Amino acid sequence: MSGNDEKALVVLSGGQDSTTCLYWAIDRFGRDNVATVTFDYGQRHRVELESAANVAAHAGVSNECLPIDTFSALGGDALTDEDIDVDVAVSSGLPNTFVPGRNIIFLAFAAAYAYQRDIRHLVTGVAQTDYSGYPDCREETIRALEETLRLGMESEVHIHTPLMHLSKKQTVEMARDLGGLDAMALTHTCYNGERPPCGRCPACELRARGFAEAGIEDPLLTAR
Numbered sequence: 001m002s003g004n005d006e007k008a009l010v011v012l013s014g015g016q017d018s019t020t021c022l023y024w025a026i027d028r029f030g031r032d033n034v035a036t037v038t039f040d041y042g043q044r045h046r047v048e049l050e051s052a053a054n055v056a057a058h059a060g061v062s063n064e065c066l067p068i069d070t071f072s073a074l075g076g077d078a079l080t081d082e083d084i085d086v087d088v089a090v091s092s093g094l095p096n097t098f099v100p101g102r103n104i105i106f107l108a109f110a111a112a113y114a115y116q117r118d119i120r121h122l123v124t125g126v127a128q129t130d131y132s133g134y135p136d137c138r139e140e141t142i143r144a145l146e147e148t149l150r151l152g153m154e155s156e157v158h159i160h161t162p163l164m165h166l167s168k169k170q171t172v173e174m175a176r177d178l179g180g181l182d183a184m185a186l187t188h189t190c191y192n193g194e195r196p197p198c199g200r201c202p203a204c205e206l207r208a209r210g211f212a213e214a215g216i217e218d219p220l221l222t223a224r
C-alpha cells in the first residue's frame, strides 16, 4: 500500500461532529496524513470559520478555507439569509436550516481538492440518526455521491462517515474516547451564532442532550 493511499481530508465545519471526525481520522490515518478543508459558503455566523481554524490548530493539522459563496445568492435558508429566523417549530417538511445541495457541493469540491493532492479518503460528519432529517446526510445519498465522484473523476475516492449511524450520545463518547474532548471547547454549534451558545436553538438543544446522555460536561460551556 502506498503512502498516498493513506491520506485523508476532513471536511471541517468547526462544529462538534466534524471535529469528532477529525479525531477519528487522526486515529485512523495518523496526524501527519490528515488535512482539513473548511468551506466559506456565506454562512451568517463567521465564527464557524474561526472555530474550524482553531480546532485544526489545536489538533495539529492543516486547515484551508475555500470560498464558495453562491448559496446566499440562492436564498431561502436560515443559515445564509439573515432575514430568515431559524425556525424551531417545523411541523412538516424540512427545517429552514436546510441548505439545499450543501453537502453535495462540499463533497464534490473536497473530492476535487483531494484529487489534486493524491488524497483518496474523504471524511465527513454527516449522520442520519438524531438529526434534522437533512436528505443529503443520509447513507443512501452519500453512497450514490461517492459512486458519482468515482465515475466523474475516474478515482477511487472513498467517503468515510464515522458518525452516520451514531446517536449524539455516542458521538460525544467517540470524541472522548479519541481524545477530542478538549477540542470541543473550540467548536461552534449554535444556530444563532452565539458564544457562549444560546442554549435554546435546535442545534444547542441537540448538543446539550448528547452531552447529558453521555454524562459528560460540554467543555464549550465552561470555556472562556
Ligand SMILES: [Zn+2]
Residues within 6 Å of the ligand: 189, 190, 191, 192, 193, 194, 197, 198, 199, 200, 201, 202, 203, 204
Ligand atoms: Zn443556540
